Amino acid sequence: MAKASKICFVKFMSRANEILRRLKIFIPTVSTELVYNGLYQLTVAVVLSAQTTDKAVNKATPFLFSRYSDFYSLAAADYQELKEIIKTVGLAPTKAKNLIKLSRKLVTEQQGMIVPEFAYLITLPGVGRKTANVILSEGFGIPRMAVDTHVLRVAKRLALVDSPKPQLVEARLCELYPPEEWHGLHLRLVFFGRYYCKAKKPSCDLCPLPAFCHYYTNYAPEK
Numbered sequence: 390m391a392k393a394s395k396i397c398f399v400k401f402m403s404r405a406n407e408i409l410r411r412l413k414i415f416i417p418t419v420s421t422e423l424v425y426n427g428l429y430q431l432t433v434a435v436v437l438s439a440q441t442t443d444k445a446v447n448k449a450t451p452f453l454f455s456r457y458s459d460f461y462s463l464a465a466a467d468y469q470e471l472k473e474i475i476k477t478v479g480l481a482p483t484k485a486k487n488l489i490k491l492s493r494k495l496v497t498e499q500q501g502m503i504v505p506e507f508a509y510l511i512t513l514p515g516v517g518r519k520t521a522n523v524i525l526s527e528g529f530g531i532p533r534m535a536v537d538t539h540v541l542r543v544a545k546r547l548a549l550v551d552s553p554k555p556q557l558v559e560a561r562l563c564e565l566y567p568p569e570e571w572h573g574l575h576l577r578l579v580f581f582g583r584y585y586c587k588a589k590k591p592s593c594d595l596c597p598l599p600a601f602c603h604y605y606t607n608y609a610p611e612k
C-alpha cells in the first residue's frame with residue numbers, strides 16, 4: 390500500500406473506531422426489541438419483522454406462539470387462519486405463505502430445527518441475508534453483520550460506507566470492525582436509527598456524532 394493511502398486508511402479506521410466508541414457511550418447496553426423465546430420463536434419473529442416494526446410483531450406473536458408452538462405445528466397450519474392471526478403485521482398473505490413453506494422445509498430436511506448455516510438459511514422462504522444474519526448472530530451467537538434499513542441509513546450518513554447496496558454495506562462494516570463488535574454494532578445502529586437518526590427529522594441536537602455526519606454537514610435543518 391502506498392504511504393499516502395496507508396495514512397488515509399489509518400485515519401478512516403480511527404474515525405470508524407471513534408464512531409463506535411461514542412455509540413457505545415451513548416447506548417451502553419442494547420438488545421433486540423423482538424420478544425422471543427428460543428430459535429423457533431426468533432426465526433418466526435424475524436421473518437414477520439420484514440417491513441414493519443418490532444412492536445407490531447410483538448403484539449401478534451403471543452397468540453401466534455400459543456397457537457403454533459414449533460415448526461411442526463406451523464408446517465401444518467391452515468393458511469387462512471395463520472394469515473388472520475398475523476394480519477396486523479402487514480404483508481400477511483406473503484408472510485403466512487412463507488412461514489408455512491419454511492416450516493415444511495425445516496420439518497422435511499432438518500427435523501424441524503433451525504440450523505446455523507448461512508447458505509442453508511437463505512434457501513428458506515422469506516429468509517434473506519438480513520434475516521439469516523440476525524438468526525445466526527442473535528440466535529446462535531455467531532458473528533454476523535445484519536444490515537437493515539436503519540443500519541443502511543446511519544452508516545451512509547456517517548460516511549462509513551459508500552454504497553446503497555446492503556450486501557456491500559455488510560462487507561464494508563465487517564472490514565471496518567472486528568467480528569466481536571458486529572452484533573453490538575448492528576443492535577446499536579438499529580436502535581440509534583430507530584430513535585435518533587430517523588429517516589425524517591433526525592434528532593441531531595441529541596446526537597453524539599454530528600462531527601462525523603455528512604447528512605448533518607450538508608442538510609441538517611437545525612444548522
Ligand code: SF4
Nearest residue numbers: 586593596599602605
Ligand atoms: S447528526 Fe443527525 S443525521 Fe447525523 S448521525 Fe446524528 S442524528 Fe443522524
